[in-house]
Amino acid sequence: MQEGIIIKGIGGFYYVEIANGSIIECKARGKFRKENISPIVGDKVKIELLDNEHGVIVEINPRKNQLIRPVVANVEQAIVVFSLKNPDLSFTLLDKLLLFIEHHGVEAIICLNKADLDEANIFAKVKEIYERVGYKVIKTNGKTGEGIDTLKELLKNKISVFAGPSGVGKSTLFNKVQDKVKMETSEISKRIGRGRHTTRHAELIEIDKNTFIVDTPGFSSIDLSFLEPEELQYTFKEFSDYFGTCKFSSCIHDKEIGCSIKNAVTDGLISNERYNAYVEILKELKENRRTRK
Template sequence: MQKGIIIKGISGFYYVKIEEGKIIECKARGKFRNNNITPIVGDRVFIELIEEDKGIIKEIIPRKNLLIRPLVANIDQAVVVFACKKPDIIFTLLDKILIQIESYNIKAIICINKSDLDDNNMFDKVKSIYEKAGYTVIKTNALKNEGIDDLKSLLKDKISVFAGPSGVGKSTIFNKIQNKIKMETQDISSKVKRGRHTTRHAELIDIDNNTFIADTPGFSNLDISFIEPKNLQYMFLEFKDYIGKCKFTSCMHFKETGCAVKEAAHNGLISIERYNAYIEILEEIQNNRRKR
């Protein structure tokens, strides 16, 4: 058997890139249907060749994660794209996207695009807040190819998805880092130019050896009501060193006394902006649950 990764699925056929680089058209074994298991783009699989370029998926290696939008398995990281301006950065939106990414235990990279419009040092502000939190923050000007090579180096040997609001330049960046699929650049939405046949799931674009990007933006649904209030603290990376050091083991880092997280924020060890975002989102989740 040969090991590979599913890069595309169309009408029950799965296209598996095997380790030697060939793409094999495969069907799934009947046992998957019988057990209600559907192979997903991003799945690492073992296949058996029945012809030179055709095979059968015999085994799906257990997934480390599974995203719903886009429907992709085994994502390594998400590139969260915002713009310095047009549109302006909404920090609450950025934090909610990061919370969703953390809930899947996926690494996030923050990319601030349209650096040519940065006349109020917005990139420096984002960098100071989020690098302290533990995130990699880079800047790009996709129209002029600035920062694209830095971004490509961060994508190497990983499966990545892109996230972020409309109009920030995700599609332009996507088109700069690969030339196999052309994504339309629009202010309101982005769609991929394809032929008559469309994939049911996202497609993985191979941009280098063992380096893939999903062809659709992810994390478009920003409903975080699925997060339990007590678990929100774990979605803020910078809290990690202080959780468990509070006076009360059940501390929510809000109104309690003897809170190590709150003390770290007030002493500048944790960004006060991020701490305030945590409180705002915590209250939002709690209030929404009271209304149920």
């Protein structure tokens, strides 16, 4: 019996990397189909070897988490990439991504790319806001290589996925930290009118020992339907110090009077950017609830 991790799955075959670095082509034991369980990339599994190159998956270890887009298990962190310019950073979109990622049990690291365009020193502002509430914030330049060594260090001994809106340089960063798979960049896509790297199935790319990145950007859509408007406040870490101190126990920190969180914003204890993002997301959740009725 050997233990390993599924790094690729296609056409009913699963490619499992075992401790010695060998890749074993496996089929899944029939019991999984009867139990309506499908092995997926990222699964930690036990296999029985049939020979030096083939085996059978006999056990799937419990998953820490499972993502839908891309379909992958046991992702430990998401590198949340936004650009400092072109396109401008949206605090609301950043906060939506952060709460979505954390809902799936994945740690988030904020990566601000295109450092050479940061004439307004947005990086310092974002770093101050988000490190104050516990996030790691790094700065990179995918074209010059600035910050790439720091990024590689953060990737070590983890399974990571890149996430973020279009045009921020996710693919460029992906190509900088490894040279096994070339992912198309927006410049290439526009110039040749098609993608150089078109992946239908997620795959883990091993960039160092026990260090994997998912070969396609994750979280391509942000569905917040798991959250009710009243629950949103609990996803903003800096709000917790003020719970129970508002004038009204039902306060959701929007239009109510006597709100301690709004007072903290006025006093500079909570950032305007984070609070404004909260209000925008709250409005979206309220509208979603109305459309469900």
